[in-house]
Amino acid sequence: MEYHFFEDDEKLFHLGMFGRKEKGKIPIPPSALATKELNDLAVKIVDFINRVKPNRKQIKTMIVRSTGAGETIGGIFITDKEAFDLKDFPFENVFVYLSDPRSPASTIQETLFTPKKTSIEENLSGLSFAHGVMSFFQVNPKIFEETLKDISNFLETKDEVVDFYSGVGSIGLSIAKKVKSVVLVEENKEASDFGEFNIKENNIENATGINSLSEKLLDYIEKEKVIIFDPPRSGLHPKIIKTVLKTLPKKIIYLSCNIETQARDIEAFKDFYTPVFAKLYNFFPRTPHVESLVVLERKSL
Secondary structure, three states, X not given: OEEEEEEOOXXXXXXXXXXXXXXXXXXXXXXXXXXXXXXXXXXXXXXXXXXXXXXXXXXXXXXXXXXXXXOEEEEEEEOOOOOOOHHHOOXXXXXXXXXXXXXXXXXXXXXXXXXXXXXXXXXXXXXXXXXXXXXXXXXXHHHHHHHHHHHHOOOOOOOEEEEEOOOOOOOOOOOHHHOOXXXXXXXXXXXHHHHHHHHHXXXXXXXXXXXOOHHHOHHHOOOOOEEEEOOOOOOOOHHHHHHHHHHOOOEEEEEEOOHHHHHHHXXXXXXXXXXXXXXXXXXXXXXXXXXXXXXXXXXXX
């Protein structure tokens, strides 16, 4: 969960978010979507902020994560190094980051405090996946495991797989034991480092990781490769679509949290690929959002 801080008329801070189609933030209770442990950590961070009393302009957002087993980790994003004294910072699992005040996004300019606990681990398909505050990781492990089973059904032992937008390797490493090889491609340095860590920790010998923008590794999109895409909501980069249409890899496995951009990208492939599987997954209960998996196989030309 990513929360903003809302300050009321009495200068007390609360968990906050931007109202839908609104510019201003609104106070909210702990999220019904989150685990109890995640919400407990978020509330403790707000209590701490109210004790140290920074200026409203000095603090920005927080990100908090939890696992199914109740492990938690978090980060506070501040815009001023003088927001509060880090000598008495009470958390052993919360980072403090300096972030650009000109942007509403939770971006890091400098890490001001590194806690003792810097990562959490989630178990998927018999593997352990470490990830951090800024690492992408699927938020609904039970449903995600069902997705991984469906993906695995379309893979063979001879397949060479390239997993673009791979995060910490949760898809690519989960299916590695079934295929010949896996290459993880991830632009986020933290996530890519965790991907390398997860390869070693799980003793996976047929996987490698590359820290790079996906659109800069177009040479990995080859005719006899199986390509996995799990892009951000904006969908595939135009250079990737162009390269797919040029090289025509034998199979594309496309997982997306935005059906509109996924449909747009698949439309570009329709003359050369046949959809052989499509399924929606309720990763985000109590919201209008779903996760969509589509498997495309190259037509006989």
